[in-house]
Protein backbone atom coordinates (compact mmCIF):
# COMPACT_ATOMS: atom_id res chain seq x y z
CA UNK A 1 0.00 0.00 0.00
CA UNK A 2 1.41 3.39 -1.00
CA UNK A 3 1.02 6.06 1.69
CA UNK A 4 1.65 9.39 -0.04
CA UNK A 5 3.72 12.10 1.69
CA UNK A 6 0.65 14.17 2.51
CA UNK A 7 -1.10 11.26 4.21
CA UNK A 8 2.09 10.29 6.07
CA UNK A 9 2.37 13.83 7.48
CA UNK A 10 -1.27 13.82 8.60
CA UNK A 11 -0.89 10.38 10.22
CA UNK A 12 2.31 11.30 12.05
CA UNK A 13 0.92 14.63 13.24
CA UNK A 14 -2.36 13.19 14.53
CA UNK A 15 -2.89 13.24 18.31
CA UNK A 16 -6.72 12.95 18.58
CA UNK A 17 -8.30 10.44 16.19
CA UNK A 18 -11.92 9.34 15.62
CA UNK A 19 -12.49 6.02 13.83
CA UNK A 20 -16.02 5.40 12.48
CA UNK A 21 -16.35 1.67 11.78
CA UNK A 22 -18.95 -0.55 10.11
CA UNK A 23 -19.52 -4.23 9.44
CA UNK A 24 -16.56 -4.31 7.01
CA UNK A 25 -14.03 -4.09 9.87
CA UNK A 26 -15.42 -7.31 11.35
CA UNK A 27 -15.65 -9.13 8.01
CA UNK A 28 -12.16 -10.64 8.36
CA UNK A 29 -13.15 -11.97 11.78
CA UNK A 30 -15.82 -14.00 9.99
CA UNK A 31 -18.85 -11.81 10.81
CA UNK A 32 -20.95 -11.39 7.62
CA UNK A 33 -21.82 -7.78 6.74
CA UNK A 34 -25.38 -6.80 5.89
CA UNK A 35 -24.52 -6.00 2.29
CA UNK A 36 -23.15 -9.47 1.51
CA UNK A 37 -25.52 -12.38 0.95
CA UNK A 38 -26.52 -13.57 4.37
CA UNK A 39 -24.71 -16.74 5.39
CA UNK A 40 -26.66 -19.97 4.83
CA UNK A 41 -30.04 -20.00 6.54
CA UNK A 42 -30.43 -16.23 6.37
CA UNK A 43 -29.77 -15.67 2.67
CA UNK A 44 -33.39 -14.49 2.26
CA UNK A 45 -33.21 -11.92 5.03
CA UNK A 46 -33.45 -8.22 4.19
CA UNK A 47 -32.05 -6.55 7.34
CA UNK A 48 -34.17 -3.45 6.78
CA UNK A 49 -37.20 -5.73 6.91
CA UNK A 50 -36.14 -7.77 9.98
CA UNK A 51 -34.17 -5.21 12.02
CA UNK A 52 -37.27 -3.12 12.80
CA UNK A 53 -39.68 -2.81 15.77
CA UNK A 54 -42.57 -3.69 13.45
CA UNK A 55 -40.92 -6.99 12.42
CA UNK A 56 -40.50 -7.84 16.13
CA UNK A 57 -44.11 -6.87 16.94
CA UNK A 58 -45.43 -9.15 14.22
CA UNK A 59 -42.98 -12.04 14.40
CA UNK A 60 -40.73 -11.88 17.48
CA UNK A 61 -39.65 -15.52 17.17
CA UNK A 62 -38.25 -14.97 13.66
CA UNK A 63 -36.40 -11.80 14.71
CA UNK A 64 -35.06 -13.58 17.80
CA UNK A 65 -33.90 -16.53 15.66
CA UNK A 66 -31.88 -14.15 13.44
CA UNK A 67 -30.31 -12.37 16.43
CA UNK A 68 -29.61 -15.59 18.35
CA UNK A 69 -27.84 -16.89 15.23
CA UNK A 70 -25.78 -13.69 14.86
CA UNK A 71 -25.07 -13.53 18.63
CA UNK A 72 -23.69 -17.05 18.53
CA UNK A 73 -21.53 -16.14 15.50
CA UNK A 74 -20.20 -13.04 17.29
CA UNK A 75 -19.36 -15.12 20.38
CA UNK A 76 -17.39 -17.62 18.28
CA UNK A 77 -15.17 -15.13 16.38
CA UNK A 78 -12.22 -13.04 17.52
CA UNK A 79 -11.03 -9.49 16.81
CA UNK A 80 -8.86 -9.25 13.69
CA UNK A 81 -5.71 -7.25 12.83
CA UNK A 82 -7.80 -4.17 12.03
CA UNK A 83 -9.46 -4.05 15.46
CA UNK A 84 -6.06 -4.66 17.09
CA UNK A 85 -4.36 -1.92 15.04
CA UNK A 86 -6.89 0.67 16.26
CA UNK A 87 -6.48 -0.50 19.88
CA UNK A 88 -2.68 -0.29 19.58
CA UNK A 89 -2.74 3.16 17.95
CA UNK A 90 -5.04 4.40 20.69
CA UNK A 91 -2.36 3.60 23.26
CA UNK A 92 0.16 6.01 21.63
CA UNK A 93 -2.21 8.96 21.03
CA UNK A 94 -3.80 11.52 23.35
CA UNK A 95 -6.94 9.56 22.49
CA UNK A 96 -8.55 7.44 19.77
CA UNK A 97 -12.36 7.37 19.91
CA UNK A 98 -13.93 4.39 18.16
CA UNK A 99 -17.48 5.16 16.95
CA UNK A 100 -18.87 1.86 15.74
CA UNK A 101 -22.08 0.88 13.95
CA UNK A 102 -21.27 -2.74 14.78
CA UNK A 103 -23.00 -4.61 17.58
CA UNK A 104 -20.45 -7.45 17.91
CA UNK A 105 -18.32 -6.01 20.75
CA UNK A 106 -15.06 -6.86 18.91
CA UNK A 107 -13.44 -3.42 19.41
CA UNK A 108 -13.72 -3.78 23.20
CA UNK A 109 -12.34 -7.34 23.02
CA UNK A 110 -9.38 -6.04 20.97
CA UNK A 111 -8.58 -3.60 23.80
CA UNK A 112 -9.97 -0.29 22.51
CA UNK A 113 -10.72 1.80 25.58
CA UNK A 114 -13.00 4.45 24.10
CA UNK A 115 -15.86 2.88 22.12
CA UNK A 116 -19.23 4.44 21.34
CA UNK A 117 -21.70 1.78 20.14
CA UNK A 118 -24.09 3.83 17.99
CA UNK A 119 -26.35 0.83 17.30
CA UNK A 120 -26.16 -1.06 20.62
CA UNK A 121 -24.68 -4.45 21.42
CA UNK A 122 -25.96 -7.86 20.31
CA UNK A 123 -24.73 -9.53 23.51
CA UNK A 124 -27.17 -7.55 25.68
CA UNK A 125 -30.97 -7.84 26.00
CA UNK A 126 -33.51 -5.27 27.16
CA UNK A 127 -37.24 -5.25 27.77
CA UNK A 128 -39.38 -4.82 24.62
CA UNK A 129 -41.45 -1.74 25.44
CA UNK A 130 -43.85 -2.10 22.49
CA UNK A 131 -47.01 -4.16 22.05
CA UNK A 132 -46.75 -7.55 20.34
CA UNK A 133 -49.35 -8.18 17.63
CA UNK A 134 -52.53 -9.75 19.00
CA UNK A 135 -52.08 -13.11 17.29
CA UNK A 136 -48.45 -13.57 18.30
CA UNK A 137 -47.70 -16.84 20.07
CA UNK A 138 -45.50 -15.34 22.79
CA UNK A 139 -44.63 -18.64 24.48
CA UNK A 140 -40.92 -19.48 24.63
CA UNK A 141 -39.88 -15.85 24.04
CA UNK A 142 -37.07 -14.74 26.37
CA UNK A 143 -38.56 -12.86 29.34
CA UNK A 144 -37.24 -10.59 32.10
CA UNK A 145 -37.42 -12.90 35.18
CA UNK A 146 -38.68 -10.31 37.71
CA UNK A 147 -41.62 -9.07 35.65
CA UNK A 148 -42.11 -11.61 32.87
CA UNK A 149 -41.80 -8.82 30.28
CA UNK A 150 -40.67 -9.94 26.81
CA UNK A 151 -37.00 -9.26 26.06
CA UNK A 152 -35.44 -8.01 22.81
CA UNK A 153 -31.81 -7.65 21.68
CA UNK A 154 -30.33 -4.36 22.94
CA UNK A 155 -29.60 -3.10 19.41
CA UNK A 156 -30.97 -0.11 17.50
CA UNK A 157 -33.44 -1.09 14.75
CA UNK A 158 -34.24 0.96 11.66
CA UNK A 159 -36.64 3.73 12.60
CA UNK A 160 -35.44 3.75 16.21
CA UNK A 161 -33.57 6.52 18.01
CA UNK A 162 -29.91 5.87 18.85
CA UNK A 163 -28.93 5.24 22.49
CA UNK A 164 -29.18 8.31 24.75
CA UNK A 165 -26.12 10.53 24.23
CA UNK A 166 -24.39 8.29 21.66
CA UNK A 167 -24.49 10.64 18.66
CA UNK A 168 -23.71 13.62 20.90
CA UNK A 169 -20.62 11.82 22.24
CA UNK A 170 -19.59 10.91 18.69
CA UNK A 171 -20.07 14.50 17.46
CA UNK A 172 -18.07 15.91 20.38
CA UNK A 173 -15.18 13.58 19.49
CA UNK A 174 -15.36 14.51 15.79
CA UNK A 175 -15.31 18.23 16.62
CA UNK A 176 -12.15 17.98 18.71
CA UNK A 177 -10.31 15.47 16.51
CA UNK A 178 -7.41 16.26 14.20
CA UNK A 179 -8.01 13.19 12.03
CA UNK A 180 -11.00 10.95 11.22
CA UNK A 181 -11.05 7.44 9.73
CA UNK A 182 -14.07 5.75 8.13
CA UNK A 183 -13.40 2.00 8.03
CA UNK A 184 -15.56 -0.78 6.53
CA UNK A 185 -18.81 1.06 6.22
CA UNK A 186 -21.07 1.58 3.22
CA UNK A 187 -21.63 5.11 4.58
CA UNK A 188 -25.38 4.98 3.93
CA UNK A 189 -27.02 4.56 7.33
CA UNK A 190 -27.94 7.77 9.13
CA UNK A 191 -27.09 9.49 11.35
CA UNK A 192 -23.69 7.65 11.43
CA UNK A 193 -22.97 8.45 7.79
CA UNK A 194 -23.13 12.20 8.51
CA UNK A 195 -20.22 12.11 10.96
CA UNK A 196 -17.39 12.14 8.36
CA UNK A 197 -19.16 15.04 6.59
CA UNK A 198 -19.14 16.96 9.88
CA UNK A 199 -15.36 16.41 10.05
CA UNK A 200 -14.85 17.60 6.45
CA UNK A 201 -16.93 20.73 7.11
CA UNK A 202 -14.43 21.55 9.87
CA UNK A 203 -11.41 20.90 7.61
CA UNK A 204 -10.58 17.76 9.62
CA UNK A 205 -9.04 15.23 7.17
CA UNK A 206 -11.05 12.04 6.58
CA UNK A 207 -9.32 8.81 5.49
CA UNK A 208 -11.68 6.14 4.13
CA UNK A 209 -10.61 2.49 4.15
CA UNK A 210 -13.19 0.34 2.37
CA UNK A 211 -13.38 -2.66 0.03
CA UNK A 212 -15.56 -0.71 -2.42
CA UNK A 213 -16.34 2.94 -3.20
CA UNK A 214 -19.12 4.53 -1.12
CA UNK A 215 -20.99 7.87 -1.17
CA UNK A 216 -18.17 9.18 1.05
CA UNK A 217 -15.41 8.26 -1.42
CA UNK A 218 -15.70 11.30 -3.72
CA UNK A 219 -15.37 13.77 -0.82
CA UNK A 220 -12.96 11.89 1.49
CA UNK A 221 -9.46 13.39 1.85
CA UNK A 222 -7.99 9.94 1.04
CA UNK A 223 -9.69 6.70 -0.08
CA UNK A 224 -7.63 3.55 0.47
CA UNK A 225 -9.36 0.71 -1.40
CA UNK A 226 -9.01 -2.75 0.09
CA UNK A 227 -9.44 -4.71 3.28
CA UNK A 228 -9.18 -3.19 6.74
CA UNK A 229 -7.13 -6.14 8.05
CA UNK A 230 -4.47 -5.50 5.41
CA UNK A 231 -4.52 -1.69 5.28
CA UNK A 232 -4.89 -0.60 8.91
CA UNK A 233 -1.75 -2.22 10.42
CA UNK A 234 0.71 -0.53 8.00
CA UNK A 235 -1.18 2.74 8.30
CA UNK A 236 -0.83 2.64 12.10
CA UNK A 237 2.85 1.67 11.77
CA UNK A 238 3.41 4.68 9.50
CA UNK A 239 1.67 6.93 12.04
CA UNK A 240 3.74 5.57 14.91
CA UNK A 241 7.03 5.95 12.98
CA UNK A 242 6.73 9.76 13.17
Ligand code: BV8
Nearest residue numbers: 022023024027033034035101159184185186190211227228
Ligand atom coordinates in the same frame (compact mmCIF):
# COMPACT_ATOMS: atom_id res chain seq x y z
C1 BV8 B 1 -32.71 7.04 13.20
C2 BV8 B 1 -27.98 -2.54 14.36
C3 BV8 B 1 -34.15 8.77 13.91
C4 BV8 B 1 -28.92 -3.69 14.26
C5 BV8 B 1 -28.27 -1.13 12.36
C6 BV8 B 1 -34.11 8.09 4.35
C7 BV8 B 1 -32.97 8.85 4.22
C8 BV8 B 1 -32.04 8.93 5.24
C9 BV8 B 1 -32.24 8.23 6.44
C10 BV8 B 1 -33.37 7.47 6.54
C11 BV8 B 1 -34.31 7.39 5.53
N1 BV8 B 1 -35.28 6.56 5.95
C12 BV8 B 1 -35.00 6.12 7.20
C13 BV8 B 1 -33.86 6.68 7.57
C14 BV8 B 1 -33.17 6.52 8.82
C15 BV8 B 1 -32.47 5.18 8.85
C16 BV8 B 1 -31.51 5.00 7.71
O1 BV8 B 1 -30.43 5.56 7.72
N2 BV8 B 1 -31.90 4.20 6.71
C17 BV8 B 1 -30.98 3.98 5.60
C18 BV8 B 1 -31.12 2.53 5.14
C19 BV8 B 1 -31.30 4.98 4.49
N3 BV8 B 1 -31.72 5.23 10.08
C20 BV8 B 1 -32.34 4.87 11.20
O2 BV8 B 1 -33.46 4.41 11.26
C21 BV8 B 1 -31.52 5.09 12.47
N4 BV8 B 1 -32.34 5.81 13.42
O3 BV8 B 1 -32.40 7.65 12.21
O4 BV8 B 1 -33.52 7.57 14.19
C22 BV8 B 1 -35.32 8.41 13.04
C23 BV8 B 1 -36.38 7.77 13.65
C24 BV8 B 1 -37.50 7.47 12.86
C25 BV8 B 1 -37.51 7.76 11.46
C26 BV8 B 1 -36.39 8.36 10.86
C27 BV8 B 1 -35.30 8.69 11.66
C28 BV8 B 1 -31.11 3.78 13.07
C29 BV8 B 1 -30.21 3.04 12.12
C30 BV8 B 1 -29.59 1.85 12.86
C31 BV8 B 1 -30.03 0.55 12.23
N5 BV8 B 1 -29.31 -0.56 12.87
N6 BV8 B 1 -27.58 -2.09 13.01
C32 BV8 B 1 -28.24 -4.94 13.79
O5 BV8 B 1 -27.02 -4.97 13.66
O6 BV8 B 1 -28.96 -5.91 13.55
S1 BV8 B 1 -27.72 -0.62 10.84
C33 BV8 B 1 -26.65 -1.79 10.19
O7 BV8 B 1 -26.64 -1.64 8.80
C34 BV8 B 1 -25.22 -1.56 10.59
O8 BV8 B 1 -25.12 -1.10 11.91
C35 BV8 B 1 -24.68 -0.58 9.58
O9 BV8 B 1 -24.78 0.73 10.08
C36 BV8 B 1 -25.69 -0.68 8.45
C37 BV8 B 1 -25.08 -1.07 7.15
O10 BV8 B 1 -24.72 -2.52 7.19
P1 BV8 B 1 -23.54 -3.09 6.19
O11 BV8 B 1 -23.68 -2.38 4.89
O12 BV8 B 1 -23.25 -4.53 6.17
O13 BV8 B 1 -22.38 -2.65 6.91
P2 BV8 B 1 -21.67 -1.45 6.47
O14 BV8 B 1 -22.55 -0.30 6.20
O15 BV8 B 1 -20.75 -1.30 7.57
O16 BV8 B 1 -21.06 -1.94 5.00
C38 BV8 B 1 -20.02 -2.88 4.91
C39 BV8 B 1 -18.95 -2.17 4.07
O17 BV8 B 1 -17.71 -2.77 4.34
C40 BV8 B 1 -19.21 -2.35 2.57
O18 BV8 B 1 -19.07 -1.09 1.92
C41 BV8 B 1 -18.11 -3.32 2.12
O19 BV8 B 1 -17.62 -3.00 0.84
C42 BV8 B 1 -17.04 -3.07 3.12
N7 BV8 B 1 -16.19 -4.22 3.42
C43 BV8 B 1 -16.52 -5.54 3.44
N8 BV8 B 1 -15.45 -6.26 3.84
C44 BV8 B 1 -14.45 -5.38 4.11
C45 BV8 B 1 -14.90 -4.08 3.85
N9 BV8 B 1 -14.15 -3.00 4.02
C46 BV8 B 1 -12.89 -3.17 4.47
N10 BV8 B 1 -12.37 -4.39 4.76
C47 BV8 B 1 -13.12 -5.51 4.58
N11 BV8 B 1 -12.59 -6.71 4.85
